[in-house]
Amino acid sequence: MTPNSPAPAPVSRPRRLGWVFLVMALAVGGLGWWSWSREAGEEEAPSEPPVLAEGQNREAGEAPPKSGLVGRGAALERRSSPGTEDMRVSVLSPEQRERLERRELWTARLERAKQTLESYVSATRYPPQSRSIREHPDQVVLAEPERTRPLSREHADVQLRLKQDRVFVVSDEAVHFFVSCEDSQRAPRPCQVLSASAHEAEHVQGAGGVPAVPVAFTDDGAAGDALAGDGIFTGRFQPSKQGFPLYSGTLRVDVRVRSDKAEGMAFLDILYTPSPPATFTGRVREALADGSLLLYLGIHVRKAGRYVVAGRIDNESGEPFAHVSFNEELKEGVQEVKLTVFGKLVLDEAPTFPLQLRDVEGFLLKESGDPDRELMTTMRGYVHTTKEYPATSFSPDEWQSEERSRNRNEFIRDVEEAQRQLDATLGEEKRP
Known part of the structure; x- marks a missing residue:
């Protein structure tokens, strides 16, 4: 029932009637039903197709159903009753059902093709080499990765916070690593870096040719450490001066950390180029x-x-x-x-x-x-x-290129093909 449909009148309990009144009521009802059936049958032309939904008649250009229960009453009942779609489809012939499915298919494809074309045109109005910084939120600043991870599987309540001031290291540059401990609410916990070493990353082909070297982590306010005794341990690593003057590739620093009686391991990676x-x-x-x-x-x-x-x-x-x-x-x-x-x-x-x-x-x-x-x-x-x-x-013109024109024309052809198929389907529905 639609929100605007009138509420059904309450049904009162039948009173006790005599057999005579009951028979008379049935007779009158039967006569009325026979009369209505005869009138409805005369109104509906033999060649009239099954009554379709209101929207379908309008889109296909078919004549609306004639007045009476077959027209207004049935349409109202379908709009105001559950399962309207199933009822509508159930009265269609196989040919009408096939046309309806084709119309729905090509309507959906046309809408999708238009959206694809619009999205592509909007996304390529600027060249790839000149874009709004909003499209590159990870590029607003140079990479300074920071992450947390459990100290160990057995001590998941203790989190390690790992940070480094750069990922890419070239020539004589040095990188600073920062390690601290915290609980699940980010409250500081006791922390100590027991040991750390730098080596070739295990996934690099041929790794192991260069021996690992120790890396010192301190919390004394020196060698890049910001504040002594703040619980953040800082390690400084300079590959060119600490064992990797000719190495090119990924270097990994493993750290062993203790918080109270709990211990665990973590790693930090850099990409190093000895000579630019x-x-x-x-x-x-x-x-x-x-x-x-x-x-x-x-x-x-x-x-x-x-x-x-x-x-x-x-x-x-x-x-x-x-x-x-x-x-x-x-x-x-x-x-x-x-x-x-x-x-x-x-x-x-x-x-x-x-x-x-x-x-x-x-x-x-x-x-x-x-x-x-x-x-x-x-x-x-x-x-x-x-x-x-x-x-x-500055020019208000959108960016143009051979590739953009080619892709745009392909998307336009998709729109035109979907529109052509939809028009053909609607044309078939208009034919008797």
Whole structure:
């Protein structure tokens, strides 16, 4: 029953009637039923198809059912009774049921094709190398992993908090590790690093060729430790000076930790490159071209190949705005890589100028092997501040490319095909 349907009248208990009145009531009822059946049969034309749902008659262009119980009454009953869909389908002929299924199928496919086209066009309005920072929440800052894990299976109530100030280490750079203990409510617990050692990660092919070396963890406020006696133990590891001057790949630091009488193990990983394949010169120049702002970074390439370079763009007040990148082949020698701040992205996001480029990192992508890259030394912090530009300097046009056009045309054809099939199905329903 629909919310607007009138409530059924209450049924009173029948009074005791005499046999005469009962027979008379039955006779009158039978006569009324015979009369109604005869009128309904005369109203309904022999060639009239079974009555369909109101929506189906409207969409297919069929004439609405004639007045009377077969038309208005049956439609009202179907709208206001449970199982309406089953009742509607049950009165269809096999051909009508097949048409209904085809219409529902192509209606759904058309809607899905339109959504796919719209989503693709929206997602590709900016080039892959110039995107809103909201699309890269993990790239807002340089990687400084932090995680917790149980001290051991037997002491799951004690949590280890593990953190490091960088993952990628190049040449003479050093990494700092931080270890502390806490309970499930993050309240500090007694903690002590019993031992720690650095070695080649077990998953690296041929691991074990370089012997493990000890790594000291202290809580004395020195060697990178922020505050003495705060329960956070700090370890400093410099691969080039601590046993791995020529190693390239993943290094793992194992730590054994005690909290009261409980003990457990954990590890922290870094990716190390002893000699960078290229270096940033520190020189940055800017230019406007085709309605976008281009930042050219100087780079000295020692090993030719495909390089990936990425940076972050902040607005005047330091709020993250965009993630920009470069991914192309470079030859040996001093040259430039181009980072594009796309014009439409600037107009859509409306950052306040001047913009600031920061935390630029890069690597040489290797075709095979583990690791899959050789790291460049990261330029940390702000490395360039742009000039101020009016909004009229930037183009509102969406990004275009051969690949985008090809994919967009494919999605348009999907929409057109679904529409054609739906129109054909509706045309069949209109035919008698």
